[in-house]
Amino acid sequence: MDVFDILDRLVAFPSVAGKPNGDIAGWIEAYLAKHTTQVTLLPGPEGDRSNLFATIGPCDVPGYILSGHMDVVPASEPQWSSSPFALRKEGERLYGRGTTDMKGFLAAVLAAVPALAALRLARPIHFAFSYDEEVGCRGVPHLIARLPELCAQPLGVIVGEPSGLRAVRSHKGKAAARLIINGRSGHSSRPDLGLNAIHAMAGALSAVVSEAERLTNGPFDPDFEPPYSSLQAGVIAGGHQVNIIPDTCTLDLEARAVPGVDPASLLAPVKARAEALAAQGFRVEWKPMSAYPALSLPQDAALAALLRELTGEVPLAAVSYGTEAGLYQDAGLDAIICGPGDIDRAHKPDEYILTNELAACQRLIGALGARCAA
Template sequence: MDVFDILDRLVAFPSVAGKPNGDIADWIEAYLAQQGAKVTRLPGPEGDRSNLFATIGPADVPGYILSGHMDVVPAAEPQWSSSPFAMRQEGERLYGRGTTDMKGFLAAALAAVPILAGRRLAKPIHLAFSYDEEIGCRGVPHLIARLPELCARPLGVIVGEPSGLRAVRGHKGKAAARVVIKGRSGHSSRPDLGLNAIHAMADILSAAVRETERLTHGPFDPAFEPAYSSLQAGVISGGQSVNIIPDSSTLDLEARAVPGVDPAGLLAPVKAKAEALAAQGYVVEWTPVSAYPALSLHQDAPVAALLGELTGETPLAAVSYGTEAGLYQAAGLDAIICGPGDIARAHKPDEYILASELIGCQRMIEALGMHCAA
């Protein structure tokens, strides 16, 4: 199978984040085993989805991890020109959910496996494919925890998120949370007998807006746009009718932090404001939704120099989106982003990747194999 056949098969699995992923994991596992790779399936605590870890070459020697996620975001938008889970080609463009984010990278890595397996690798190349990245990088921590028993300490991790095949050394960290305020309902003509959850939520929203403004004053990191950490209220809901005192209101928040700043800590003032409402009789529920740390790889890191050689371009300092790379770095491993496609095409109808981008990525991975065979 070539890279296009593999991508076609991968796109056909509707592996939406938060859902069972047995079908796609089964297919990838069988393909890798067929190519002679040593494959380990790593079931997650959810019981219906798994990570996969495969090794080509000697597992007891330090090598490199190619990291990607098998899940995709939903594809319910009506603007799709064709079925999102049936790959469609028009010229150079290959359409389908996940083609860019990030089954294109998975396909390129899998297509390179027969070439890698045919070489006598002195240093191994590992494939680490995770689940539920799109809903907060929930799967990969379980995989990272198992690495010491799966392989020698890696020399570096290449996370294949779409970057135009330009290596990237940094991204912001993120934390998201949901706050639910429960008050007491009643007729709007007697507000004195109820507890208006929307009015209470207004205090929390105001606290979030104040924090948003405060963060614009730094600390700063010029590698990013914007150069400071940020916080936003993304979704708010509550109430039934204008003449009913709303007894519940929900707010979803996220913070994105420059390296050196704890993203969860940015939400702390808002959380404190919410919890203070309990003294007024409200019931407050604060639920962390997702979190991952920032990535900040030093420009002199060996894996950065290696990716510069493999791509022919100096790695970029940073991008605005987040990846699993920060979690690998938090575990003590040098991690860098480099994958095919453009992030601007992701998470929207008619997502696509270029055939040339797939081929370019496969060639980069095969060049990594030559480096590991030397």
């Protein structure tokens, strides 16, 4: 199968994050098994989703991981010009959900398997394909925990998120949470008999605004735009109608932290402000939604030098979006971002990747294979 046939099959799996992924993981497992690749499905604690890890070459020698996720965001937007889960070619564009983020990378990796297997690699190339990346990198921690039993300590991890095939050394970390304040309902004419959850949320929302302003004072990292950490309220909901005391109010908030700052710590002042409401009779729930650490690979790292050699370009210092790379680095592995496509096409109707972007990614993987065979 060539890269286009493989991408066609991958896009056809509606592997939306948070849903069972046995179909796509099983298909990839079967494909790899045909090429005598060492492949292992790693079920997650959910019971209906699995990561996948595979190796070409010797497992007991340090090598490189090509990392990607099998899940995609939903494709319910009415603006799609054709079925999002059926690959459509129009000129050099290949349309479909996940073509750029990031089944295009997976297809390029899988299409390279026969050639890599024929090289008899001296250093292994591993494939680490995760689930539920799009809902907070929930699957890959379980895969990372299993790495010591699956392979020797890798030399580095290349995360194939869309970067225009330009390597990227850094991104911010992120933490998101949902705050739910439960009060007591009643008629609006008797506010003394109820507990207004929206009014109570105002204090927590004020804490978000003040903390967001404080973060503009640093610490700073000039590689990023903006060069400081951030905090924002993204979604707020509560109440039924104007003459009813609202008994529930919900706030979704997120923090994005420059390297060296724990993103979860940026949410702590808001959590503390909300939990203090318990003394007034409110019931407060704090539900973490997602978290991943920042990525910060030194400019002089061997992995950065390798990607500079393979791509012919100096790695970019940073990007604004986040990836699983920070989790690999947090586990003690050097990691870098480098994949085909443009992140600006992701999570939109008529997402697409270009045929020449897939071809360039295949050449990059082939060059990595040549290095590992030397």
